[in-house]
Amino acid sequence: MGWARYTRRTVGLMTLAVALGGSTAAYAEGVVNIYTYRQPELIQPVLDAFTAETGIQTQVLFLDKGLEERVLAEGQNSPADVIMTVDVARLTKAKEKGITQALNDETINKNLPAEYRDPEGHWFGLTKRARVVYASKERVKDSAITYADLADPKWKGKLCMRSGQHDYNLALFGAAIAHWGPEKTEQWMQGLKANLAHKPEGGDRPQAKSIAAGECDIAIGNTYYVGLMRTNEKDPEEKVWGNAINVLFPTFENGLTHVNISGAALARYSPNHDNAVKLIQFLSGHKAQQIYAEKNFEYPVEPGLEPSEMVKSFGELKADTLPLVEIAANRKAASEMVDRVGLDDGPSS
Amino acid sequence: MTVDATATKHPAPAVRRRHRLVEIGAMAAALVVMAPLVSLIFIAFSSDGSDWPHLIRNVIPASIETTLALLTMVAAGASFIGILAAWLITAFEFPLRRTLSWALILPLAVPTYLAAYAFAEFFHATGPVQSLYRDLLGYQSARDYWFPDIRSTGGTALVLVSVLYPYVYMTTRVVFLMQGRNLADAARTLGCGPLNAFWRVLLPVARPAVVAGVALVLMETLNDIGAAEYLGTKTLTFAVYATWLGRGSLAGGAQIALVMLAVVIALLSAEQWARKRQRFHNNRATAMKLRPVRIRLRRAKALAATAALCLPVLFGFGIPLFVFGRYALRRLDQIAEPRLADALITTVITASLTALLTVSLSLLLLNATRLSRALPVRLGARLASIGYALPGGLVALGLLYVLADIDNSVDAFMRAQFGFSTGLLLTGSMAAVVIACTIRFVALAEGSIRSGAEKLPANIDEAARSLGQTASGSARLILLPLLKPAILTAFLLVFVDTAKELSATILLRPFGYNTLATFVYENASRGAPEDGAIAALMIVATALVPVLLLAASFARDSTGQSL
Numbered sequence: 001m002g003w004a005r006y007t008r009r010t011v012g013l014m015t016l017a018v019a020l021g022g023s024t025a026a027y028a029e030g031v032v033n034i035y036t037y038r039q040p041e042l043i044q045p046v047l048d049a050f051t052a053e054t055g056i057q058t059q060v061l062f063l064d065k066g067l068e069e070r071v072l073a074e075g076q077n078s079p080a081d082v083i084m085t086v087d088v089a090r091l092t093k094a095k096e097k098g099i100t101q102a103l104n105d106e107t108i109n110k111n112l113p114a115e116y117r118d119p120e121g122h123w124f125g126l127t128k129r130a131r132v133v134y135a136s137k138e139r140v141k142d143s144a145i146t147y148a149d150l151a152d153p154k155w156k157g158k159l160c161m162r163s164g165q166h167d168y169n170l171a172l173f174g175a176a177i178a179h180w181g182p183e184k185t186e187q188w189m190q191g192l193k194a195n196l197a198h199k200p201e202g203g204d205r206p207q208a209k210s211i212a213a214g215e216c217d218i219a220i221g222n223t224y225y226v227g228l229m230r231t232n233e234k235d236p237e238e239k240v241w242g243n244a245i246n247v248l249f250p251t252f253e254n255g256l257t258h259v260n261i262s263g264a265a266l267a268r269y270s271p272n273h274d275n276a277v278k279l280i281q282f283l284s285g286h287k288a289q290q291i292y293a294e295k296n297f298e299y300p301v302e303p304g305l306e307p308s309e310m311v312k313s314f315g316e317l318k319a320d321t322l323p324l325v326e327i328a329a330n331r332k333a334a335s336e337m338v339d340r341v342g343l344d345d346g347p348s349s
Numbered sequence: 350m351t352v353d354a355t356a357t358k359h360p361a362p363a364v365r366r367r368h369r370l371v372e373i374g375a376m377a378a379a380l381v382v383m384a385p386l387v388s389l390i391f392i393a394f395s396s397d398g399s400d401w402p403h404l405i406r407n408v409i410p411a412s413i414e415t416t417l418a419l420l421t422m423v424a425a426g427a428s429f430i431g432i433l434a435a436w437l438i439t440a441f442e443f444p445l446r447r448t449l450s451w452a453l454i455l456p457l458a459v460p461t462y463l464a465a466y467a468f469a470e471f472f473h474a475t476g477p478v479q480s481l482y483r484d485l486l487g488y489q490s491a492r493d494y495w496f497p498d499i500r501s502t503g504g505t506a507l508v509l510v511s512v513l514y515p516y517v518y519m520t521t522r523v524v525f526l527m528q529g530r531n532l533a534d535a536a537r538t539l540g541c542g543p544l545n546a547f548w549r550v551l552l553p554v555a556r557p558a559v560v561a562g563v564a565l566v567l568m569e570t571l572n573d574i575g576a577a578e579y580l581g582t583k584t585l586t587f588a589v590y591a592t593w594l595g596r597g598s599l600a601g602g603a604q605i606a607l608v609m610l611a612v613v614i615a616l617l618s619a620e621q622w623a624r625k626r627q628r629f630h631n632n633r634a635t636a637m638k639l640r641p642v643r644i645r646l647r648r649a650k651a652l653a654a655t656a657a658l659c660l661p662v663l664f665g666f667g668i669p670l671f672v673f674g675r676y677a678l679r680r681l682d683q684i685a686e687p688r689l690a691d692a693l694i695t696t697v698i699t700a701s702l703t704a705l706l707t708v709s710l711s712l713l714l715l716n717a718t719r720l721s722r723a724l725p726v727r728l729g730a731r732l733a734s735i736g737y738a739l740p741g742g743l744v745a746l747g748l749l750y751v752l753a754d755i756d757n758s759v760d761a762f763m764r765a766q767f768g769f770s771t772g773l774l775l776t777g778s779m780a781a782v783v784i785a786c787t788i789r790f791v792a793l794a795e796g797s798i799r800s801g802a803e804k805l806p807a808n809i810d811e812a813a814r815s816l817g818q819t820a821s822g823s824a825r826l827i828l829l830p831l832l833k834p835a836i837l838t839a840f841l842l843v844f845v846d847t848a849k850e851l852s853a854t855i856l857l858r859p860f861g862y863n864t865l866a867t868f869v870y871e872n873a874s875r876g877a878p879e880d881g882a883i884a885a886l887m888i889v890a891t892a893l894v895p896v897l898l899l900a901a902s903f904a905r906d907s908t909g910q911s912l
């Protein structure tokens with residue numbers, strides 16, 4: 001298909017003009033190809049640092065759904081070297097689908113604690129994100145809260161959250177199932193539903209906004225959004241939302257808070273294998289971990305590395321030690337439970 | 350014997366062979382268009398249906414109910430606004446009429462996902478509407494009063510009606526323009542007032558056009574995920590994605606999509622039926638040139654008409670412009686970013702190529718149905734439009750598997766025979782994106798060209814043939830020039846929809862291939878849609894150019910043909 005090649009070149013040329021020379025030769029040496037569910041904005045600072053250190057160019061393809069299917073369909077000819085995503089369930093799914101390969105690298109294994117990587121080396125957790133409670137500074141006086149408390153009738157009409165079918169909530173519910181068993185979790189979820197101020201919608205930021213607007217008093221959200229809102233110089237109203245809330249670290253009975261990870265995996269047919277390994281080594285290393293912490297307000301997985309000042313100001317995170325794979329294994333049950341309870345229908349029905 | 354029978358119909362064997370060629374071409378085109386669907390059917394049957402106990406008990410009944418409620422509300426809203434606008438614009442004279450006649454098309458340039466976000470902001474407790482409401486009535490907090498929630502099925506319907514009604518407006522307006530003079534005059538000489546003439550004559554005549562417009566609106570509603578997801582409306586399309594992504598069952602998602610397909614086929618058959626029963630075209634070409642006489646409205650009525658027609662423009666275009674304009678003003682520095690210029694160029698190239706390909710394909714399909722009576726050809730041409738109603742992500746996924754299969758087979762063959770690898774030629778190329786968009790939007794082009802063709806006097810073609818032209822000669826010399834406005838409309842509609850397209854582009858694109866829509870989405874999906882505001886406005890502007898062109902041809906148009 002001459003046409004296909006021609007149009008490819010057109011696009012290539014256009015990109016060339018932008019990328020200032022030369023990351024377009026897909027299989028040339030000195031390139032690593034990344035398929036990612038993480039938005040380019042969030043990983044670009046780390047990738048730039050990688051290129052600066054190694055001279056290896058990065059090519060990023062962002063997908064919002066179907067990444068696994070695309071790699072699978074491309075098969076042996078897939079240009080993907082490294083797969084990056086949030087959410088442990090997506091990482092385990094990638095392994096199950098057979099689009100990853102095992103990587104046993106001393107540097108990486110030394111950098112990353114065993115609980116945040118696949119025992120067989122198919123995926124590696126790179127950052128932690130805690131699923132916490134945003135509480136109105138003005139109206140909520142509680143200084144501590146448990147996940148179980150969220151279903152307490154005292155919050156009736158005061159709880160906000162995004163769709164229960166979202167990855168972040170499914171992981172939280174998966175953790176709850178692992179801690180409490182399905183029956184207790186389902187009762188708890190019914191309690192959540194009854195406490196909702198309105199139908200779950202939007203992302204995590206709009207929940208803080210709803211608190212600022214007085215629509216609700218508490219909301220479920222990830223920590224890093226608070227940092228991003230409070231430092232948003234362009235949209236002052238976001239600062240208002242971020243400052244209208246306190247972060248409370250809810251806990252399970254073991255006194256620990258649910259965390260999820262973002263991570264990377266080596267693609268099964270990676271054509272630039274060595275560069276891919278170098279990239280994952282770099283991502284697990286000190287420099288990348290620091291950038292993640294400072295720029296994205298995520299928790300680094302590197303032991304002993306402190307989060308940013310902003311994140312420290314939220315309080316101390318005591319991350320749950322529940323194996324991540326257990327959370328991922330409960331995903332389907334959690335998703336079905338959300339439908340059964342009708343969590344996304346909101347409080348009324 | 351059968352040979353004789355056909356021979357009397359088509360005298361020269363050479364002509365027959367040429368028809369055969371058109372038939373084969375059309376069948377091939379229809380096959381390409383249906384490839385993703387076939388691939389989805391395979392996916393759907395790749396699982397044992399173990400998702401269904403859960404789906405039947407907890408998902409499908411509510412999703413069908415929500416979807417039907419949404420479709421009903423959107424159909425009612427869009428046809429009410431579309432018909433009212435078309436009638437007022439063609440039958441009356443009032444302030445701003447000329448401006449409104451094209452401004453009413455503007456909302457078409459706004460993608461549903463952007464409209465949903467803008468509406469949610471605008472009507473939020475912190476937005477301008479509720480703030481004003483509180484100030485006026487002296488409330489302190491959003492908790493002190495009740496306010497209708499945009500995050501509901503009704504709210505989603507409001508958003509969709511606001512940006513989709515132009516389809517009905519456009520299709521209906523043409524009929525009013527074309528039929529207005531003859532029929533309205535006749536009705537009035539028989540003693541009907543304008544209102545009476547509208548109810549008893551114009552509306553029944555316009556029914557097929559209204560149905561055609563509403564069918565487009567409903568298919569867009571059915572395949573929408575952006576607005577539904579953002580506003581928390583659990584439609585069938587939402588269930589498709591939740592099953593595929595949330596529960597990791599692509600087969601289950603594909604199975605739900607097939608259920609949706611049943612709904613679509615029902616819709617399409619209804620549309621077909623409506624068209625079959627009533628077909629009006631002028632017998633004299635001169636009749637098309639006559640415009641209906643417009644009645645001048647007096648003060649209060651004139652103001653009411655102006656206000657009534659400003660409202661949909663303000664909702665569908667004004668609110669998104671207001672919300673994104675404010676964010677954009679804080680980010681004017683982004684305009685200089687090469688990333689955005691790159692995305693703009695890519696968007697324009699993709700949309701143009703797609704529109705060209707789609708229009709060519711539609712002409713091929715329509716020509717085949719014109720020439721051939723073979724059932725497979727006619728059925729194939731009809732089924733080719735089904736892609737429009739399916740969730741874009743699934744169409745793209747179905748196509749992905751087909752293209753990757755082709756690429757990998759070619760690659761394996763070349764490796765085995767000649768010892769070198771061709772790699773992936775189509776998968777992850779711009780061609781894949783263009784093919785996917787073509788498949789998604791062929792219904793738009795086919796629909797608008799077909800309705801244009803149906804309005805031509807039937808005897809034009811016959812006259813050309815009786816004067817010795819061949820079938821294709823008549824098509825080239827007579828029909829194509831007459832259809833130019835309809836073809837232009839088709840081109841522009843596809844261009845606009847491709848510029849807004851997101852899900853197929855994002856799944857099938859190569860490295861470094863960013864359109865304005867993917868740029869907006871990348872920002873929105875990390876929770877910062879503000880950062881996509883400039884790109885969002887650029888999508889609207891890109892889509893606006895053709896919309897304005899369309900509007901200009903609307904205003905100029907003396908034949909009433911163009912839409």
